[in-house]
Amino acid sequence: MILSRPPSPRCPLSPLSPLSPLNKAITMSKHYERFNPPKRILLGPGPSPVDDRVLSAMAAPLLGHLDPLFLKCMDDVQSLLRYVFETENRVTIPVSATGSAGMEAALVNVIEPGDDVVVCINGVFGERMRDIVERAGGKPHTVEAKWGEAIDKKKIEAALNSCRPRVLALVHAETSTGVLQDLSGLAEMARAHEALLIVDAVTSLGGHPVGVDRNQIDICYSGTQKCLGAPPGLAPVTFNERALDRIRSRRTKVQSWYLDITMVEKYWGEDRTYHHTAPISMNYALFEALRLIHEEGLESRWARHELNHHALVAGVEAMGLRMAVAPGQRLWSLNAVSVPDGVDDARVRARLLDENIEVGGGLGPMKGKIWRVGLMGSGSTRENVVLVLSALQRALKADGHSCGKGIEAAEAVYAQTHSGAASSAT
Numbered sequence: 001m002i003l004s005r006p007p008s009p010r011c012p013l014s015p016l017s018p019l020s021p022l023n024k025a026i027t028m029s030k031h032y033e034r035f036n037p038p039k040r041i042l043l044g045p046g047p048s049p050v051d052d053r054v055l056s057a058m059a060a061p062l063l064g065h066l067d068p069l070f071l072k073c074m075d076d077v078q079s080l081l082r083y084v085f086e087t088e089n090r091v092t093i094p095v096s097a098t099g100s101a102g103m104e105a106a107l108v109n110v111i112e113p114g115d116d117v118v119v120c121i122n123g124v125f126g127e128r129m130r131d132i133v134e135r136a137g138g139k140p141h142t143v144e145a146k147w148g149e150a151i152d153k154k155k156i157e158a159a160l161n162s163c164r165p166r167v168l169a170l171v172h173a174e175t176s177t178g179v180l181q182d183l184s185g186l187a188e189m190a191r192a193h194e195a196l197l198i199v200d201a202v203t204s205l206g207g208h209p210v211g212v213d214r215n216q217i218d219i220c221y222s223g224t225q226k227c228l229g230a231p232p233g234l235a236p237v238t239f240n241e242r243a244l245d246r247i248r249s250r251r252t253k254v255q256s257w258y259l260d261i262t263m264v265e266k267y268w269g270e271d272r273t274y275h276h277t278a279p280i281s282m283n284y285a286l287f288e289a290l291r292l293i294h295e296e297g298l299e300s301r302w303a304r305h306e307l308n309h310h311a312l313v314a315g316v317e318a319m320g321l322r323m324a325v326a327p328g329q330r331l332w333s334l335n336a337v338s339v340p341d342g343v344d345d346a347r348v349r350a351r352l353l354d355e356n357i358e359v360g361g362g363l364g365p366m367k368g369k370i371w372r373v374g375l376m377g378s379g380s381t382r383e384n385v386v387l388v389l390s391a392l393q394r395a396l397k398a399d400g401h402s403c404g405k406g407i408e409a410a411e412a413v414y415a416q417t418h419s420g421a422a423s424s425a426t
């Protein structure tokens with residue numbers, strides 16, 4: 001639409017400031033169509049597909065960020081977040097930004113300049129943690145594993161013994177490689193050194209058990225766009241009393257104003273003090289996504305993610321492809337499939353996208369070597385497993401590669417599980 005000068009008003013307006021030549025050209029010549037994205041099936045590393053109930057929650061009328069009705073919604077978000085994190089932590093809130101802000105909030109609140117921090121790295125997100133530790137003035141002591149493998153706990157112990165660690169930080173679900181890190185025993189190791197345990201559960205929360213209290217995790221964070229089933233935009237975090245004590249005894253101010261959890265918490269806690277304007281519609285979305293999880297039940301949701309993962313793996317292997325991660329270390333939510341020799345990774349993914357199916361490629365050293373197939377949140381379904389296997393089969397055939405019968409193998413997993421469930425019910 002081309003705007004013209006408004007009719008001469010009764011009450012004189014201030015003279016219009018002249019538009020720049022560029023703005024004049026845009027005003028005169030450009031018409032911007034409404035953006036109508038296609039409905040892609042998001043089976044990559046995130047964002048994951050979002051239930052229609054979540055999308056329509058975002059279209060609800062806005063409330064003020066201190067409106068009593070919105071405050072009630074915030075309280076319900078917090079109690080449902082405690083449910084998914086499996087924690088009684090009072091400070092359990094969604095940070096108003098994506099998962100990386102959750103990571104940054106977890107680290108910068110407890111790290112002070114000069115602190116020794118043991119950081120585990122077996123992919124992109126462990127590297128990002130190290131970067132944040134350095135920016136916060138901490139001294140990272142890294143424990144590395146080959147990308148695609150879990151971190152050896154003996155190496156973690158050795159790193160903890162080699163310095164005076166204030167924090168042990170690691171990624172539970174490494175999205176860049178599809179590796180699950182076992183959390184058992186880590187809190188004991190950290191506590192023996194009076195270090196805090198920080199866990200990244202961005203790709204596990206809502207799809208895998210995380211068990212914040214059970215595993216004595218001091219700080220845990222996630223993101224809305226993976227197994228929680230909401231769009232990207234919020235980062236749920238939880239801090240226990242050990243972590244809060246550490247913050248209270250800091251010698252220096254938290255280096256980030258926006259992410260200082262003691263200030264953010266005053267808005268989410270009883271004080272209700274303004275800190276920043278909460279992203280209202282994103283909180284509606286998160287609340288609806290959490291309501292869906294609550295209706296399904298956490299255990300059923302984990303079982304659904306596990307079953308669809310096993311069906312996908314059976315299908316992939318029957319097609320003659322290989323999983324990139326060893327059994328026992330595989331994520332249910334993010335499946336790393338090795339790209340066979342001679343296959344053009346990008347061409348196969350482009351063929352899938354032509355069918356409106358998104359899968360991810362590898363990052364860093366895994367570029368061109370793996371496909372990352374996400375089965376997260378409402379995207380983790382039998383229908384999507386069959387869909388992605390058949391699309392992959394077609395794409396590989398179109399590229400001249402023969403494949404075995406993937407769908408039959410996947411269906412056999414469902415049949416076995418259902419007959420097992422039926423016989424145990426009789």
Ligand code: PLP
Pocket residue numbers: 045046098099100101103125171173174175176200202203223225232
């Ligand atoms: N940590 C992990 C394990 C992730 O997978 C991601 C994103 O994929 C992040 C952190 C960062 O989240 P975001 O991209 O939402 O900022």
